[in-house]
Amino acid sequence: VGRSADLPRTAGTYDGDDTGCPMLHVDMDAFYASVEIKRRPELRNRPVVVGGGHRGVVAAASYEARKYGIRSAMPMSQALRRCPHAVVLPPDRAAYSAASEHVMRILRDVTPLVQPLSLDEAFLDVSAAVRQQGRPGAIAAAIRAQVAGELGLTCSVGVAPTKFVAKLASARCKPDGLLVVPATQVLDFLHPLPVTALWGVGARTAEALHRLGLRTVADLAATPVDTLRRAVGNAGAEHLSALAHGLDPRSVEPDEVEKSISADRTLDTDLVLEQDVRRELLRLAEEVGTRVRARGFVARTVGIKIRFADFRTITRVRTLPTWTASTGEIYRTAAELYRGLGLDQPRVRLVGVKCENLRDATAAPEQLSLDLDRSEPAGGTDSPRNRADRAVDAARLRFGAAAVTPASLVRRGPQDDASRVSSADRHRPR
DNA sequence: TCTGGGGTCCTAGGACCC
DNA sequence: TCTGGGGTCCTAGGACCC
Numbered sequence: 164v165g166r167s168a169d170l171p172r173t174a175g176t177y178d179g180d181d182t183g184c185p186m187l188h189v190d191m192d193a194f195y196a197s198v199e200i201k202r203r204p205e206l207r208n209r210p211v212v213v214g215g216g217h218r219g220v221v222a223a224a225s226y227e228a229r230k231y232g233i234r235s236a237m238p239m240s241q242a243l244r245r246c247p248h249a250v251v252l253p254p255d256r257a258a259y260s261a262a263s264e265h266v267m268r269i270l271r272d273v274t275p276l277v278q279p280l281s282l283d284e285a286f287l288d289v290s291a292a293v294r295q296q297g298r299p300g301a302i303a304a305a306i307r308a309q310v311a312g313e314l315g316l317t318c319s320v321g322v323a324p325t326k327f328v329a330k331l332a333s334a335r336c337k338p339d340g341l342l343v344v345p346a347t348q349v350l351d352f353l354h355p356l357p358v359t360a361l362w363g364v365g366a367r368t369a370e371a372l373h374r375l376g377l378r379t380v381a382d383l384a385a386t387p388v389d390t391l392r393r394a395v396g397n398a399g400a401e402h403l404s405a406l407a408h409g410l411d412p413r414s415v416e417p418d419e420v421e422k423s424i425s426a427d428r429t430l431d432t433d434l435v436l437e438q439d440v441r442r443e444l445l446r447l448a449e450e451v452g453t454r455v456r457a458r459g460f461v462a463r464t465v466g467i468k469i470r471f472a473d474f475r476t477i478t479r480v481r482t483l484p485t486w487t488a489s490t491g492e493i494y495r496t497a498a499e500l501y502r503g504l505g506l507d508q509p510r511v512r513l514v515g516v517k518c519e520n521l522r523d524a525t526a527a528p529e530q531l532s533l534d535l536d537r538s539e540p541a542g543g544t545d546s547p548r549n550r551a552d553r554a555v556d557a558a559r560l561r562f563g564a565a566a567v568t569p570a571s572l573v574r575r576g577p578q579d580d581a582s583r584v585s586s587a588d589r590h591r592p593r
Numbered sequence: 594t595c596t597g598g599g600g601t602c603c604t605a606g607g608a609c610c611c
Numbered sequence: 612t613c614t615g616g617g618g619t620c621c622t623a624g625g626a627c628c629c
Contacts, residue, residue, distance in 0.1 A: 194629095220597050222629095235629075240594040254597095281599085281629045363602095365627050398603060399626095422601070429597060464621090474596070478623060513597090 177300030181322055183346035184299045185290035186415070188321040188329035189270060189306060192338035194283035195223035197316050198262050199252050210249040215239045217431045222254050226338055259283075262314060269309050273302060278415045284333075286326050288415035300343050307341060324349060325411035327362050334360075349409040354381035361406055368395055383407035420521075421458070425468075426450040427515025433472050434511040437502070440469075444497045446572055447516035452490035456549075456556055460521045461486035465496040468515030469504070479503065480519070488524060489548045490555075 191197065195213040200206045210228035214221045221242050224233040231246035243249060263282040270277045273296065276288040289299050296302050303320040310318050317339040321332025324346045331353075336342035344352045357379060359369045371394040377383055383391075384407035391400035405411065426447045434440050444467065455462055465487075466480035479500040487493065497516050555567045 214597075216594095216597075218594070218596080220595095222597075236597080238595045238597095241596090243594085284629075363627065367626060396604070423599095425599070427598065466622095476624090480622065482621065515598090 177298070177304045177341065177343065179300055179343050180345040180347075181298050181300040181343045183324045184322045184329075184343060185288055185293075186323050186326050186329040187287040187289055187299065187303055187306075188323075188326070188333045189266075189285050189287065189303075189318055190320070190330075190333045190337070191266065191283040191310075191316060191318045193223055193225050193229075194262075194316075195254060195259055196225040196228070198259055199255075200225060201315050202258075206250055210246050212239070212242055212246075212249045212251050213254050215251050215253060218429050262316070265314055266310060266316075266318070269306065269313065273306065276415045276417055278417055278419065286329065286415045300341075303341055303343070307339075325409070326413050326415070327406055327411045328353065328409065330362060331356070331360060353407070353409055354379065354384065356380045358383055361403065363399070363402065368399065371395055380407050421460075422521060423517055423519035424451055424454050424458070424460070424462075424521065425466075425515060425517035426454075427468055427513055429470075429513045430511070434514070435508060440501060440511055440514060441498050442571060443514040444501060444516060445494050445569055447514060448494035448497055449490050449569065449572075451516050451518055452488060452493050452552065453556055453559070455493075455518050455521070456488045456524075456552060459524050460518075461488045461524045462493075462518035463487075463520035463522075464518070465493050465500075466517040466519065467497045467500045468513065468517065469501070469509075469511055470513035472510035472512050474512070476513070477504070480517075482520065486522065486524075488552065489546075490552055491548060493518060 196211045199213060200211055206225075208227060209225075210231060210233070211225040212221055212228050212233060213223040216239075219239045221233060221235055221237045221239060223235060224242070228242075228246060228249055231249070233242045233245055233249065239251065243251070259282050263279075266283075267277065267279060267285065270285055270287055274287055274289055274292040276291070278286040280286065289296075289302050292302060293299065296305075299322050303322050307318060307320055310316060319333045319337045319340045320342075321329040321334070321336065322341070322343040323329040323332050324344075328344050328349055332342040332344050333340075358364050358372050358377060361380065361383075364372070372378075372383070375386070375390065375394055377386060383403060386404075388400050388404045391404055394400070395403065428443060428447065430443070434443070463486050464480050464482045466478055468476065468478045470476040481496055481500060483492075483496065493516065558566050
């Protein structure tokens with residue numbers, strides 16, 4: 164087991180034992196914050212927090228900011244209480260996506276077996292690459308050097324026989340580290356760790372395990388699966404028990420397709436009026452519909468999510484008779500689901516729209532409608548509705564997202580307040 | 594200025610079918 | 612004439628991850 168500190172920064176080699184370690188987990192360090200610091204060098208060595216907004220949380224914190232106890236997902240108000248002089252930056256998704264694509268290109272140059280988990284991390288299976296490019300440890304060191312050289316960003320890489328040990332290893336050597344866990348040392352590495360270190364053990368599962376007196380991975384390994392079943396359910400028990408014994412059959416899946424596409428928005432102030440909620444639903448349906456079409460999908464299930472002021476959250480979904488990618492149909496379904504709730508004076512904090520049951524729009528329909536009047540399914544790619552959506556998509560691509568907006572989303576700007584537009588007027592959909 | 598936004602997976606109950 | 616058994620689909624909620 165070695166640490167990056169032992170290696171020169173530009174090292175292309177790693178000399179430790181990496182026998183039976185085809186799995187790499189590459190994880191960028193404080194990714195969003197690091198991208199921001201990279202393009203604004205004056206921020207180096209300052210506590211930088213990405214995130215915010217009126218009711219925002221921390222999306223990423225630089226290591227300097229972490230010294231104050233600032234963590235991802237922490238409410239921004241709390242973060243600023245811990246470190247009032249932190250530099251707070253709004254997220255710039257486009258910049259992070261661009262950096263992410265660059266990193267993924269570097270990884271795909273090593274092997275096509277790359278499975279991105281998010282913008283800032285990925286698994287690689289290098290078993291086929293070793294013949295050309297050397298041992299896994301050397302490949303990992305080369306990746307780190309190339310990422311640093313081309314992007315000026317650091318990442319940490321875990322190298323292990325299985326995916327989940329590789330992931331634990333990268334977490335263990337952060338930031339700017341490299342950690343190899345050879346097959347012979349997997350259990351030694353694993354067993355002292357707290358159960359919370361395992362991927363999939365969050366607050367609730369940890370609590371259930373603690374009630375059984377299980378605190379370390381070694382405790383978990385020594386517990387019969389049936390005992391675990393009662394605490395964490397069937398699938399969870401099998402999974403955890405296997406992990407505790409160092410077993411993880413999951414392979415790197417480079418071509419995972421999305422199973423759902425969703426958008427939700429926490430409002431600056433809670434909504435009460437149905438017309439205001441519907442306007443948000445329309446905005447979100449536009450967003451989701453555009454993304455569904457851009458990916459070449461059609462969806463059969465449309466859902467909404469509503470979070471109330473007291474944080475209680477409900478979801479409703481409806482499976483449609485046919486597939487669709489139409490903004491209008493997504494919106495109508497969402498609005499009907501909302502109306503179906505029969506809410507009286509709700510205080511709505513968050514509104515969300517989701518499409519699931521996705522499939523390729525070009526795939527042959529599973530079952531044609533037997534109703535001759537509707538011989539053209541809603542998801543048909545040539546319906547007038549979809550031609551209109553596609554025209555909107557094209558205009559947006561060319562002129563920007565704001566080029567086309569549903570009439571009811573057009574509101575007068577704040578400057579109109581000065582010209583004494585009544586509030587009722589401002590809220591009337593036009 | 595308490596608690597984002599994008600996802601995946603699992604469970605449990607009910608409808609429905611053979 | 613006191614209640615099968617298996618399978619699939621659908622829905623709601625919740626845990627979890629980054």
